[in-house]
Amino acid sequence: MKKGAACLLALLLALSPLTGMADQCLHARKRGNDFSAALPAHEPVDETYYTQAVLLGDSLCWTLDTCDTIPTIDLRFVIGQSPVGARGFHNIEWGEEKITMVEYVRRVQPRVLFVMLGSNGLDYDTSASVLRDYHALLDELLNAAPDTELVLISVPPVRENITVKKYAYFTNGRVEAFNTGLLALAESHGVYYLDIYAPFLNAQGDNADHLYIATDGIHMTPAGADLFAAQLAAHAPLLEGEMKE
């Protein structure tokens, strides 16, 4: 019996270095969840949920910080941050040190990690290019925190009548292409995808008014931050012990 167990262990150890892809499949399988669609809605989680969560983002998260919309979450955002920056730029404070977002996740090992990046990139580059960078980031995050529940958050819609004046190709067509790719990326890596694009569009109707997206056409208004928080609470992956009937 002991010999059998030892052989099994040796086999597992031998197979363990086999690329990130195997890890990702294991990651997906061990949870046995469906990652092919956006997270479904449930009863909103309360603020205690976020004491175990980190939200990594760019300036889209600035409104959440200013309005203190989700006070219990560990919000780490950097203005101008892209998926490339999250891997390579040392811009997160850790005591006296400055570390990358990936390194921060490695050290904190949060139970849940929400990521909202991509907007910086889509303003000047194709969705395919930004997704390639995101893919590399995702691989690093999964290696850094293999037991963390990872949630990729879509990029919200833009008010393209404003954005195209400054960024000629920053349209909702490009945002939609990116979000479609992000869902596929989530599925292939066995992580969750949270759609906030559709709720923002639905809430805004024709996406032309200014209720949820600010005067620059990109960032969230305080009402947009509230809508974002409501979506997060209603779709956050339920953790063990919090599963509802």
Add this chain to the structure above:
Amino acid sequence: MKRKLFCLLALCALLTLTACARESKPLPACEELAKAVVSGQAFTPDLYELKATKLQKLLDVTEADYTDAYATVDASHATAEAVLVLTAPDSAGAQQLAEKLEAYRLDTLAQYQGYRPEEAPKLNAAKVYTHGLQCVLVIAPDQDQAKADCEALWNR
């Protein structure tokens, strides 16, 4: 000679009394002043009243550093627009608050020069106004109007 001296002393006494009267004129509530300034400006629609804890973090002050405060900022940060009003407990505290507000202006200027350079002129023109124990920072499209609105309330 005595008469001249008497007149001089009387004048001094009068001036002192006038100064005291001006000092003792009650300051407007910070919220009232901030709202008066906001109403005189063509601000972004996304101005948001900051929570006290957020204001303290933003300016690196504690609750003990002021007796009254009100702050409103463009929460989307599409612009740098903001009105921050604080009243200090004493004159040394007022000096400190004025310095904190100026530090906030400079930090914000540094941040927006890379992020949204078109906001830099507004931040360069912005000033910290002080009156007695009250300190105000207005980052707004029309700085002259902001100053006039502050003075109107301080001198009413």
